[in-house]
Amino acid sequence: MISPAWAHRERVRKAEAAKAAKVALDAADKEAIKEMASGNEKFAVLLRAIEGECKRISDLPKGSARTDLKRNLIAIYLPVVKKYIDGDDEYENTVLTQVLVWLFDCGEIGEALKIAAVAIEQEQPMPSRFKSNVKTFVADSVMEWAKAQFDSGNSVEPYFGAMLADISDWSVHDDIKLKYVKLAADIAHKDGDIDKALELCIQAEEIAPGKSAFKSITNYKLRIKELSWLLTGARVLVILKIKCLIAGVFIRGSLVRCFLMLIAFH
Numbered sequence: 001m002i003s004p005a006w007a008h009r010e011r012v013r014k015a016e017a018a019k020a021a022k023v024a025l026d027a028a029d030k031e032a033i034k035e036m037a038s039g040n041e042k043f044a045v046l047l048r049a050i051e052g053e054c055k056r057i058s059d060l061p062k063g064s065a066r067t068d069l070k071r072n073l074i075a076i077y078l079p080v081v082k083k084y085i086d087g088d089d090e091y092e093n094t095v096l097t098q099v100l101v102w103l104f105d106c107g108e109i110g111e112a113l114k115i116a117a118v119a120i121e122q123e124q125p126m127p128s129r130f131k132s133n134v135k136t137f138v139a140d141s142v143m144e145w146a147k148a149q150f151d152s153g154n155s156v157e158p159y160f161g162a163m164l165a166d167i168s169d170w171s172v173h174d175d176i177k178l179k180y181v182k183l184a185a186d187i188a189h190k191d192g193d194i195d196k197a198l199e200l201c202i203q204a205e206e207i208a209p210g211k212s213a214f215k216s217i218t219n220y221k222l223r224i225k226e227l228s229w230l231l232t233g234a235r236v237l238v239i240l241k242i243k244c245l246i247a248g249v250f251i252r253g254s255l256v257r258c259f260l261m262l263i264a265f266h
Contacts, residue, residue, distance in 0.1 A: 043095075046080065046095060047094065047095065050077070050094070050095055050098050053073050054098070054127075054129075056069065057069055057070065057073075066105075067105070067106055070102045070105055070106050071106055073102060074099060074102050074103060074106065074108070077095065077098075077099050077102075078099055078103075078111075080095060080099075081093075081095060081096045081099045081115060084096060085115075085118050090122055092124065092125060093122075093124060094124070094125060094126070094127050094128070096115060096118070096119055096124055097119055097124050097125065097126050097127055097134065098127050099115065100112055100115045100116055100119060100134075100137075100138075101126075101127065101130075101137075103115060104138075104141040104145070107145065109142065109145055109159050110159070112138075112141070113138070113142075113159065113162075116134065116138045119134045120134050120135060120138070135167075135170050135171070135172055136172050136173070136176065138163075139163060139167050139170065139172050139176050139180075140176065142159055142160065142163045143163075143176070143179050143180060143183070145159070146159065146160040146163075146183060147183060150183065150186065150187060150190075156183075156187065160180075160183070160184075163180070164180045164181075164184055167180060174207050174208050175208070177207050178204055178207050178208050181200050181201075181203050181204040181207060182200075182201075182204050184200050185197045185200035185201050185204065188200060
């Protein structure tokens with residue numbers, strides 16, 4: 001049984017640790033905050049501080065003000081997360097997943113995916129206000145970023161391709177997988193790879209029959225036929241021109257004249 005004196009001593013120790021942690025947070029002392037990655041009392045204060053930071057963000061209007069604050073908070077709390085990752089202890093850590101959210105919000109995709117890999121491996125929970133798990137959140141976030149990049153004419157690599165490969169093995173909703181395959185098809189189409197676009201559309205149809213892009217599949221098939229016809233037509237013209245030259249006819253007029261002369265030649 002714990003003696004009253006010892007219990008009092010523990011209460012004092014915890015109160016002092018919590019007070020020191022709060023002082024560090026109030027002063028935005030990065031080194032002191034980083035030390036909070038371990039230690040139950042300090043970590044509890046850190047969690048409450050993160051909740052307060054989220055409240056500060058939500059009180060601001062959407063836009064650059066929120067983004068600027070999130071960047072400042074990343075600079076403060078990312079070292080905490082990295083210290084946790086480098087340590088030997090593993091425990092439920094929503095500080096890690098909250099920083100993950102801020103990284104995605106600020107477009108720091110590369111750094112976010114590094115943190116996401118740890119969160120997924122440890123099966124960390126998302127902050128309480130999120131209904132999704134880490135995999136779903138990460139897949140949605142990368143998709144949102146990739147779609148914006150594609151619409152702006154920018155490259156979506158290397159992050160989109162890597163995530164497209166990863167989600168095939170993830171337990172995420174088919175709607176998410178469908179979005180990835182359809183965007184991949186759009187990218188292939190834009191790059192002129194109609195065969196690949198068609199292949200991806202058929203894959204989308206297999207993922208979610210009737211929900212994907214049957215119209216796109218039909219359109220791509222028609223486009224392939226059109227390209228095939230154009231290619232065949234181009235070959236015919238080349239052959240006609242060669243035959244005309246062999247016949248000593250230099251094409252100066254219309255293709256009709258050339259064709260009539262070819263008939264006469266044969």
